[in-house]
Amino acid sequence: MVTREIQVGQQLEPFVIDSVDPEPMKTMAAILQDPNPIHFDTNVTRELGLGDHPVNQGPTNLTWLTEFVQRFAGGPDRLVTLKVRFLGNVLGGDRFECTGTVTAVDHDAGVAELEVGATSDGRPALGGTAVIKLAD
Amino acid sequence: MTATHEFHVGQRVAPFVIESVEPDRIKTVAAILQDPTPTHLDPAVTRARGMGENLQTQGALNMTWFVEAAMRFAGGADRLVSFNVRFLDNVFAGERFECTGTVTAIDAGAARAELELMATANGRPVLGGTAVIKT
Amino acid sequence: MSDYGHLAGHRFPGGTYTLPPWLSWLWADACKLEPDWRTAHQGLAYLVALRGAGVSIQDIFDLMDATADSGVVFGEFQVDYHGVLRPGTTYDCEAEVVEVERKSGRRAGVFDKLTFQVKVREEGSDDMTIVCTNSWIFPRAEGE
Numbered sequence: 001m002v003t004r005e006i007q008v009g010q011q012l013e014p015f016v017i018d019s020v021d022p023e024p025m026k027t028m029a030a031i032l033q034d035p036n037p038i039h040f041d042t043n044v045t046r047e048l049g050l051g052d053h054p055v056n057q058g059p060t061n062l063t064w065l066t067e068f069v070q071r072f073a074g075g076p077d078r079l080v081t082l083k084v085r086f087l088g089n090v091l092g093g094d095r096f097e098c099t100g101t102v103t104a105v106d107h108d109a110g111v112a113e114l115e116v117g118a119t120s121d122g123r124p125a126l127g128g129t130a131v132i133k134l135a136d
Numbered sequence: 137m138t139a140t141h142e143f144h145v146g147q148r149v150a151p152f153v154i155e156s157v158e159p160d161r162i163k164t165v166a167a168i169l170q171d172p173t174p175t176h177l178d179p180a181v182t183r184a185r186g187m188g189e190n191l192q193t194q195g196a197l198n199m200t201w202f203v204e205a206a207m208r209f210a211g212g213a214d215r216l217v218s219f220n221v222r223f224l225d226n227v228f229a230g231e232r233f234e235c236t237g238t239v240t241a242i243d244a245g246a247a248r249a250e251l252e253l254m255a256t257a258n259g260r261p262v263l264g265g266t267a268v269i270k271t
Numbered sequence: 272m273s274d275y276g277h278l279a280g281h282r283f284p285g286g287t288y289t290l291p292p293w294l295s296w297l298w299a300d301a302c303k304l305e306p307d308w309r310t311a312h313q314g315l316a317y318l319v320a321l322r323g324a325g326v327s328i329q330d331i332f333d334l335m336d337a338t339a340d341s342g343v344v345f346g347e348f349q350v351d352y353h354g355v356l357r358p359g360t361t362y363d364c365e366a367e368v369v370e371v372e373r374k375s376g377r378r379a380g381v382f383d384k385l386t387f388q389v390k391v392r393e394e395g396s397d398d399m400t401i402v403c404t405n406s407w408i409f410p411r412a413e414g415e
Contacts, residue, residue, distance in 0.1 A: 084347065
């Protein structure tokens with residue numbers, strides 16, 4: 001993705017997961033050694049009023065947002081900062097979408113600032129900002 | 137608490153079947169075991185090693201199914217006394233895993249029965265062994 | 272004023288963490304992002320920082336007198352990237368509590384916000400790879 005002609009107000013190409021798969025949440029729970037059963041036990045999620053939908057782990061959502069920003073920036077080496085707040089749950093079966101806008105461009109410093117966020121089935125899931133390096 | 141079971145020599149152990157081994161389960165087990173073996177993760181590696189297109193299961197996973205077959209027949213986890221298993225061949229994602237067996241001996245005095253068990257993957261022998269259960 | 276404000280400056284054990292290639296691969300795969308053995312996704316910053324800090328999630332809970340049932344959630348997460356994470360690399364990590372603030376919000380009620388920071392660099396390098404600044408929200412009952 002070429003960023004040389006980047007403009008304030010420019011929209012980032014959305015990153016979409018059509019339907020969040022609950023199976024990898026089990027693998028992620030094992031990787032993180034996270035005992036919280038909301039990520040994998042639908043008996044528990046049902047008791048909590050979430051139906052048969054486990055809750056996606058924050059680090060996975062963060063990884064998707066990171067991927068979204070670095071695709072726009074043109075590679076992992078173009079990431080400078082990512083700052084994110086966790087606004088709401090992402091559930092198994094949800095449609096997860098990252099969107100963003102360029103909010104500032106500094107050609108002298110060679111960086112751009114972005115406002116970024118993610119929704120899950122339209123509900124706010126992540127919100128924050130990013131700084132990326134511009135292409136030379 | 138399960139009641140005392142009536143077993144007889146030659147009795148068949150009800151088959152325990154996994155219709156199609158799921159690759160996602162293999163990956164989760166790899167994470168649980170912190171097992172770096174790439175044939176449990178990446179089909180490109182199984183392909184490169186001439187093992188085919190599908191992920192290899194962990195021995196621990198195959199063994200867990202073997203134990204499950206014995207426990208179900210015995211009537212509960214508390215009724216399994218011991219087991220012994222040999223790993224004969226690999227099991228792969230997508231295969232039909234089946235564990236069957238027979239009661240080979242009864243010791244009425246000790247209230248024990250011995251089983252011979254065998255598991256196949258797509259009909260190919262993959263595990264063989266024995267188990268001792270309470271009668 | 273948080274009862275836990277004194278934790279500012281508290282250093283975690285830190286230490287080294289080697290990012291195993293199998294784990295890096297599995298992370299990308301679990302995120303459905305075309306895993307490969309030669310690259311580690313930058314989203315792994317969270318895990319490298321957590322493991323490198325030398326504390327478990329439970330250790331952090333213990334510091335704040337919280338349990339798995341306390342309803343602790345992530346607040347903010349910031350990563351400053353100075354380099355790219357690489358599978359098989361050993362990282363030197365330092366970690367400390369930045370501050371603990373007592374706050375209240377209309378929706379959230381009364382809570383403590385714990386911010387901690389982990390600095391990660393490749394073993395033996397003077398250059399930083401990533402700096403992760405994380406905050407966690409610890410709900411408190413009124414008057415607690």
